[in-house]
Amino acid sequence: MMRILHRWPGILAAALIVVVTLSGAALSVFPALESVTAPTTAETTTVADLAGRVQAAHPGLEKIKRTPSGKIKAYWFEQGEPDNGVIDPATGETVASADKNPVRVWITNLHRSFLLDDTGRVAAALTAGAMLILALSGAVLVARRVGGWRCWFAPLKGGTAGRVHVELARVAVVGLTLSALTALWMSAETFGLIEVTPAEPGIAEATSDAEPIPLSQMPALDDIPVSALRSLSPSDPTRPGDTVAIETATGVGVIDPATGEMINWTEATLLQRISETIYMLHTGKGAAVLGVVLGLMALAAPVMAVTGVLMWWAGRIRQPRLRGTVRANQARTVILVGSEGGSTWGFAVTLARALMQAGQSVHLASMSAFAPERYASAERILVLAATYGDGDAPASAKGFLDKLAAVPEPPATPLTVLGFGDRGFATYCGYAQRVSDEAQARGWGQLMPLDTVDRQSSQDFARWGRDLGAVMGIELELVHEPGRPASHALTLVSRRDYGAEVRSPTAILRFALPRTSLWQRLRGRGFGRFAAGDLIGVVPEGATLPRFYSLASSHRDGFLEIVVRKQPGGVCSGQLMALEPGDTVAAFLRRNQTFKSGKGDAPLVLIGAGTGVAPLAGFIRANTRRRPVHLFFGLRHANSDFMYREEFVDWQGKGRLEHLFTAESRADQPQYVQDVLYIEAAHILHAIRHGGQIMVCGGRSMATGVTQALEDILAPAGVTPAMLKAEGRYVEDVY
Structure with missing residues (x-):
C-alpha cells in the first residue's frame, strides 16, 4: 500500500513537481541576494532616525517599507509624479530602483499558479499535496529499505537510479516535507480555508489640529528599532485628523502626528504570527540561509522525479519474456519469482535456461501470479524470493501469502524456497523465511530446505544449483551473469608454477594492466579500478560461459594476478595453464562487493x-x-x-x-x-x-x-x- 501511495502521485504529478521545485529553487536565491546586497542598518538605528533621513531626502514621502531580507524601500511624490527607490538607511538617499524584477515576477507567477491564475493556483495546491504524500511515504519506504529509522544513512546497494533516488531522498525529505506543508497552508489562506485577518489598529483620529511634527521627533517611533519595522505611512497633511500608521513584527498602531505619541495599538494574533512564520519558512524571506538550503533540497525533486519514473518503467519491463518456457499447466518445473528491484528475475532466468538445457519444461512467473490449480503437470515448484525492507514482500510477490492461505489444501507438488538478501540487515531473507514457514505450516511438502543467496552472490547461487541438480538427478551448473561487460585482451607477463610434485599443477599468473582511458579510471569502469577479491571472467575458446578467478591484486599494484589450478578436463584452466609470457587471453572484470576486507x-x-x-x-x-x-x-x-x-x-x-x-x-x-x-x-x-x-x-x-x-x-x-x-x-x- 505504501509503495502504491508513493508511486502514483509521483508519476501523475512528476511534471508539475519539476516545475514547482525548479521555480522554487530559483526564487530561493533572491532573498539571499537581497540580504547580501541590501545596505546595512546600524543596530542602534530607530524608525525615527530612518524616517527622518528619508523624509529629509524625499519631502513628498508616502510610505517606507522594510522587506524581510532587510532592504528599505520608500515611495514618494515628486512634482506630482510617483517615484520609488531602495534607500540607504544611513543617509536616506536612493541607491536603486524599488521596481519589481520582471524575471522574479514571472518565476513567482509560474511557481504559484503555473501562469494560469486561479486554475493554476488549484493545480499548485494539488502539486504541493502530492509532494507531501511523496515525501512522507518516501521516508517510510527509505526506512524499510535500509532496515529501520536508526539505519537511515546505512550504505545502499542496487541499481544506479534506485541508489540516486534514495540518497537524495534521505537528504532532501525534511526540506521537501516542510516546503509542501507550508505551501498547503499558504494555499489554504489564498482560498479562504484558513482565515488570517490582518491586524487593524482600530479607528483613531489625531487629538489636535496642530501642525505635524517631523517623523524624526516622534517619541513612539524613537522606541522602535528598524529591525522590527514592516511599514510606515506618514499622515496626509491635507486630511484633517489623519494619523501616522505603523506596522511592526509584533502588531500595528496609529500615532498622533502632532504629538508623536501612540494613540492606538493592536498586537498581532497567534494565527497571524504562525502565518508569518510559515511564509518565512516557505520563501526564505527573513531567513536567507534557510531559503537557500530549502532551495538546494528542492533541486533534488526533479532528479528524484526522473529516477522515480525510470525505476517505475524499469519495473514495468523488468519481468522477462524467456523463449522456450511453457504454460503453467504444461510445466514440470514452475519457477515463481518475488523481486523488488529486478535482480532476482535475472537469477530466475539463469535457472530457467539451465533447466531447459537439461531437458526440463519450465514455467516462469511472478509469485503474485501463484495459481496452484494450474500446475497440473508440475513435479516441483521453485520459489526465488527477495525481501523488501523489514521482512516485507517484494513488488512481484504481493498477495502470495494471502493466496496460499486461501487454498483449501496445500499443493501436492513439493516446494523449495531460495531467499535473496543482505546479511548486513537484521531481517536477512525475512520474507523468504516467512514463505517457507507458512508453506510448512500449511503442510506443503519440501523439496529442499530453505537456502539463501547473500548479496547476489553468484557462488551461493551456483552451490544451490548443484544441490538442486542432485535432488532432481541431473547435472545443474548455474553460472549467473548479471550482464557480461566487454572483454579486454590481457597479456601474461610472468608465471610461477607449483604443485607438480603432488600432481596438482597450479600457477600464479600475472597480467599487465590493459590500457584504460582517464574517463574509465575516474568512473571506475572496466579495469580502471579494482581491488583484491574482485573477479576476472575468462571465456575459454570454444565455450560460451565464463569462468571466474579471484584477483590477488588491486589497480594500485599496476598488474592483475590470479591463481589457477589445472582441473581434470577443465577447458578454461587448461587454456590458462598453457599460457606463456607474451600470450594473451580475453577477460572482463566483475566486482565482488560481498568479499571485501573493509x-x-x-x-x-x-x-x-x-x-x-x-x-x-x-x-x-x-x-x-x-x-x-x-x-x-x-x-x-x-x-x-x-x-x-x-x-x-x-x-x-x-x-x-x-x-x-x-x-x-x-x-x-x-x-x-x-x-x-x-x-x-x-x-x-x-x-x-x-x-x-x-x-x-x-x-x-x-x-x-x-x-x-x-x-x-x-x-x-x-x-x-x-x-x-x-x-x-x-x-x-x-x-
Whole structure:
C-alpha cells in the first residue's frame, strides 16, 4: 500500500513537481541576494532616525517599507509624479530602483499558479499535496529499505537510479516535507480555508489640529528599532485628523502626528504570527540561509522525479519474456519469482535456461501470479524470493501469502524456497523465511530446505544449483551473469608454477594492466579500478560461459594476478595453464562487493586453502596501514605448493602480516586448516573480541569444516559464525 501511495502521485504529478521545485529553487536565491546586497542598518538605528533621513531626502514621502531580507524601500511624490527607490538607511538617499524584477515576477507567477491564475493556483495546491504524500511515504519506504529509522544513512546497494533516488531522498525529505506543508497552508489562506485577518489598529483620529511634527521627533517611533519595522505611512497633511500608521513584527498602531505619541495599538494574533512564520519558512524571506538550503533540497525533486519514473518503467519491463518456457499447466518445473528491484528475475532466468538445457519444461512467473490449480503437470515448484525492507514482500510477490492461505489444501507438488538478501540487515531473507514457514505450516511438502543467496552472490547461487541438480538427478551448473561487460585482451607477463610434485599443477599468473582511458579510471569502469577479491571472467575458446578467478591484486599494484589450478578436463584452466609470457587471453572484470576486507584497524582473520589464497594474499599486500592480520593457509605440501612463500616473509617484515599459520595435508603429520584453527584458537578469540573480521576463501568442504571449527572456538566469546555473518564480520567466497 505504501509503495502504491508513493508511486502514483509521483508519476501523475512528476511534471508539475519539476516545475514547482525548479521555480522554487530559483526564487530561493533572491532573498539571499537581497540580504547580501541590501545596505546595512546600524543596530542602534530607530524608525525615527530612518524616517527622518528619508523624509529629509524625499519631502513628498508616502510610505517606507522594510522587506524581510532587510532592504528599505520608500515611495514618494515628486512634482506630482510617483517615484520609488531602495534607500540607504544611513543617509536616506536612493541607491536603486524599488521596481519589481520582471524575471522574479514571472518565476513567482509560474511557481504559484503555473501562469494560469486561479486554475493554476488549484493545480499548485494539488502539486504541493502530492509532494507531501511523496515525501512522507518516501521516508517510510527509505526506512524499510535500509532496515529501520536508526539505519537511515546505512550504505545502499542496487541499481544506479534506485541508489540516486534514495540518497537524495534521505537528504532532501525534511526540506521537501516542510516546503509542501507550508505551501498547503499558504494555499489554504489564498482560498479562504484558513482565515488570517490582518491586524487593524482600530479607528483613531489625531487629538489636535496642530501642525505635524517631523517623523524624526516622534517619541513612539524613537522606541522602535528598524529591525522590527514592516511599514510606515506618514499622515496626509491635507486630511484633517489623519494619523501616522505603523506596522511592526509584533502588531500595528496609529500615532498622533502632532504629538508623536501612540494613540492606538493592536498586537498581532497567534494565527497571524504562525502565518508569518510559515511564509518565512516557505520563501526564505527573513531567513536567507534557510531559503537557500530549502532551495538546494528542492533541486533534488526533479532528479528524484526522473529516477522515480525510470525505476517505475524499469519495473514495468523488468519481468522477462524467456523463449522456450511453457504454460503453467504444461510445466514440470514452475519457477515463481518475488523481486523488488529486478535482480532476482535475472537469477530466475539463469535457472530457467539451465533447466531447459537439461531437458526440463519450465514455467516462469511472478509469485503474485501463484495459481496452484494450474500446475497440473508440475513435479516441483521453485520459489526465488527477495525481501523488501523489514521482512516485507517484494513488488512481484504481493498477495502470495494471502493466496496460499486461501487454498483449501496445500499443493501436492513439493516446494523449495531460495531467499535473496543482505546479511548486513537484521531481517536477512525475512520474507523468504516467512514463505517457507507458512508453506510448512500449511503442510506443503519440501523439496529442499530453505537456502539463501547473500548479496547476489553468484557462488551461493551456483552451490544451490548443484544441490538442486542432485535432488532432481541431473547435472545443474548455474553460472549467473548479471550482464557480461566487454572483454579486454590481457597479456601474461610472468608465471610461477607449483604443485607438480603432488600432481596438482597450479600457477600464479600475472597480467599487465590493459590500457584504460582517464574517463574509465575516474568512473571506475572496466579495469580502471579494482581491488583484491574482485573477479576476472575468462571465456575459454570454444565455450560460451565464463569462468571466474579471484584477483590477488588491486589497480594500485599496476598488474592483475590470479591463481589457477589445472582441473581434470577443465577447458578454461587448461587454456590458462598453457599460457606463456607474451600470450594473451580475453577477460572482463566483475566486482565482488560481498568479499571485501573493509576499512579500519580491527584485526583480520584470513582462512583459505589452495587457490583460495589468492584474494587473501591481495588483502595482505594492500595492508599498508598495518592492521593485525592472521593468515591460516591450507596447502598440500610446503615443498610443492607453498604459494606466496617469499611474499609472506616480506610482508611480515613490513608489518602487513602479523601471523602465518600453515596446514599441510600431505606432510608427514597431515593437518587441515580447521585443525590449525583449534590449535591457534586464542588468536581468533582475541581478534573477534576486538571487533575483528573473518574471511574464508576456498572449496565448499573446507569452508564447511572451518565453520564447524569456529562454532566451537567462538563459543567462549558468546558468538557464533551466524551472528558474525549477520554483522558482516564473517564473509565467504566459496566455490
